[in-house]
Amino acid sequence: MRTVMTQLPNTPTSADVARLAGVSRATVSYVLNNAGTVRISEPTRRRVREAARELGYVPHAAARSLRAGHSRMVLMPAPSIPVGPLYGAFINELQWALGRLDYTVVQYGSGGLEGDEAARAWAELRPVAVLVPGAGLGPAGVQVLKRSGVRAVVTLGPGRVDGAHALLMDHDAVGHRAGRHLYERGRRRIGVVMPAEAGLDAFSRPRLAGVRQALRGTDATATELPLRYTEEDAGRLAGRWRESGLDAVFAYNDEYAMLLLRALQDEGLDVPGDVAVIGADDLMLGRLLRPRLSTVHIELPSGRCLAELVDRAVRDPAAEPEVHQVLGATVVRRESS
Amino acid sequence: MRTVMTQLPNTPTSADVARLAGVSRATVSYVLNNAGTVRISEPTRRRVREAARELGYVPHAAARSLRAGHSRMVLMPAPSIPVGPLYGAFINELQWALGRLDYTVVQYGSGGLEGDEAARAWAELRPVAVLVPGAGLGPAGVQVLKRSGVRAVVTLGPGRVDGAHALLMDHDAVGHRAGRHLYERGRRRIGVVMPAEAGLDAFSRPRLAGVRQALRGTDATATELPLRYTEEDAGRLAGRWRESGLDAVFAYNDEYAMLLLRALQDEGLDVPGDVAVIGADDLMLGRLLRPRLSTVHIELPSGRCLAELVDRAVRDPAAEPEVHQVLGATVVRRESS
Structure with a gap:
């Protein structure tokens, strides 16, 4: 030794x-x-x-915030799943905008803690505001944060949580737009890709629900298609396509759509003749394929607006929680549907 | 009011x-x-x-760490440029591995501060260890951190910094492999894509240097090709290709390579007949194109090994700084080169 x-x-x-x-x-x-x-x-x-x-x-920032009773730290839980380019750019813009308002953004890796348990760990750092993407935080977690001195809690997710400001991100709408588009293109047997990768449920479930809702009361059906993000798995799915009788697919996002589109083509299927394909996210790479990939363009809130909401909330912590609908979803039709 | x-x-x-x-x-x-x-x-x-x-x-974590004289916080500056999927997965694994060793990872958005100035802001949070990707931190910054009580400073970048452990990530090697490969495939007039987007210089400059080094003493040339990540700019570059006389291109990474490959094809050029194309990162999407994209596969250090180095360094802050070469780079030849 x-x-x-x-x-x-x-x-x-x-x-x-x-x-x-x-x-x-x-x-x-x-x-x-x-x-x-x-x-x-x-x-x-x-x-x-x-x-x-x-x-x-x-x-010592900690000593200073102990004396002052508060900090300028805005805490965000670090995402535990790989983030796409869209979300990455949003975080960067938000960080920049909060920096201009003299806040410091800290992304906190909770390492397995979830929901209200995680809230307790965040509270220990005594941030002045907490921004929580996704579902999971409940009213009890919001109370833990507020009692520890957090002045503003903002959620970005599917629903409202008591006591917190809410930026509602309605992923149902993404699926709804895709489902309606495929129906309007004359498709009736619609597959919906459900990524097998962990952590994506929070997005894929509401997107599926949106497709179902768009088809309600029509003669069209929606079929779940589990898919891992590998060429092998896409090949397997494409190999069974003819017997499935599906004439269209909403492929969760552009990356899964590009993977599946190639596998369908390799299987000798014509896109969009035999199968219409639509993704989501409007990545540039989708435009480079032939046929060009149709997609649902998603608009995230601007980092600047969100930073201003945080600042407003910090200045007036007793104000009524604000609720904003922030996710825009529009179909960009190209050649694959 | x-x-x-x-x-x-x-x-x-x-x-x-x-x-x-x-x-x-x-x-x-x-x-x-x-x-x-x-x-x-x-x-x-x-x-x-x-x-x-x-x-x-x-x-109160701050009060506790004031009493204890140290924290379990590992601070990383949050990247100010959008990170690719490769780096994103690396950060996730690192966060998980440090969590298992009972550290909490905090990604800190410095908001414009750079180098040793940023080090002062990090020091205020009194982390027990700091992990700094990229260049920019100097020996003075390391001293600021250590004097504030940071027990381990680890850099992930091109060179060593006095007083810090170093994981050397040699991006020259990525360019070197690409340049040598194109030369061995008989190409002599080699373009090297330099992304116009801010913040990528730290990677593109050494990659270019690596290509130059691979061609030194041969009859081949390397030509810089500035490129913005837009279809318009790729179209412009492809439109001037014939007069340039270039017979190959190392396109910085797979995303720029896919963009340029499509633009070259749209311009009526044959890949690889007229132009050989190689990217880097080995993204799955590159395999979906026709011709399939050649690439330089990059291996980042495992998050577990890095977490163990941090833990070792925290336990024995007086030990000699460790230096490891961590970036693996190997050519995966497919159909585009």
């Missing part, structure tokens, strides 16, 4: 800075935490900043 | 819990922070936990 004398650099404290600058610790704290209420001369401020730099002293 | 009486729920304190449970505040702290060194009876523990639940009390 190895034994090493651990020699860490001594962590400088605000007392060290005060000593070097020849001022009180309170003055150090006022200067470095930009407390605007206290009048301190520019030369003193400079002396404190130089001493801090020389010693390598950095104020 | 709206005026609202702000009525926040009273945030319960550990004193409230102590009063309700009929114990001292110290006992509350011992029980809720799982201090194993103190002997407290099971009925007392239960009484404290029930009181905490009833009141909705959550311990």
Whole structure:
């Protein structure tokens, strides 16, 4: 076994800075935490900043937020499933917009905790606001957050949660648009791809429900088609296609649609002659295929609007929760349907 | 203007819990922070936990880490550019692996801060370890982090930084493999796509250098081809292809390669007859095109190995920094080259 004398650099404290600058610790704290209420001369401020730099002293955000009673931290649970390019761009924009309003975004990896249990872990960090994508957080979780001092809880998901602001993202609408489009194109036996990958249920179930709703009261049917995102599995599904009698498919999103479209073509089926195919997300790559892929274009809320909602909510935590419908879904018809 | 009486729920304190449970505040702290060194009876523990639940009390991670002098937080700057599926999966695995070792991963959106300035903002959160992808952090930044109490700094990038553990990700190798492959396929006038999108320089520059290195001392040339990720720009580039005289292209990654391949075909050029095309990343979608896309398969380090390095480094902060070469790059030849 190895034994090493651990020699860490001594962590400088605000007392060290005060000593070097020849001022009180309170003055150090006022200067470095930009407390605007206290009048301190520019030369003193400079002396404190130089001493801090020389010693390598950095104020402690946790200590500061303990004193101030709140932080500027906006916490988001980190997604546990790989995010698509659409969602990735949304997070980037949101981060930028909150940064401009002087918030710091922290994506928190809960590592297996879910729902209200996760809320307890988030609360321990004492963020000023929490943004929760997806379902899972309940009213009890919202209460845990609020009692710990969180001023704004905003959910982005299918429904409202008591006490939280809600940006309603209605994935039913995505399936509904796709189902109606295929029906209007004369299709009656419609397959709906359900990804076998974990974590996508939260999106695929409401999309399927949307297709079903669009076909209700008609002579058309919707059939679930489980599919793993592999060429082998797509080949298997395409190999059974003729006996299934399906004449159309809503393939969950563009990636699954591109995979299945190729497998259907390799099986000798004509798209859209034998099978109409539509995806969702409007990825650029779908336009590069032949036939070009039809898709449901999804519009996420703008990061700027969401950042402004967070700021409004933080400033007035007692205001009535806002509810906004934010997901836009429109069919972009190309050659595959 | 709206005026609202702000009525926040009273945030319960550990004193409230102590009063309700009929114990001292110290006992509350011992029980809720799982201090194993103190002997407290099971009925007392239960009484404290029930009181905490009833009141909705959550311990304060910041206060706890102030007392303990360190945290279990591993901080990573959140990427400011959209991450690809490869990197997204890597982050997820890393988060999971660190979670199993009882660390909490926090992705921190620095909002425009860069390099050693960003290090100061990270240090304020007093993480126990910091993982920095890309270049930008210098030795001064590492010192700021260490002096604030960070026990391990690990960089994932092109080079070593004094005082930090390094996982060397050598993007030159990706370009080198692509360049050598095209040369071996008999190509002599090789285009190299340079994405015009911000933030990708850190990858595209070394990849270009790798191609140049592979061609050094031969009769082949490498030509930079700026390209925006739009159909219009790809069409423009393809429209000028014949006069350029280029007989091959390394297209930065598979997404740019797929875009350009389609534009070249639409321009009536034969791939690979007139132009050989190779991408990088080995995305599944590349296999769905005809001709199937050749690519450089990139292997990132496993999240588990990286988590173990972090843990090792946290336990022994005085140990010599470890240096590992972690990026694997191998050509997967398909039909496009």
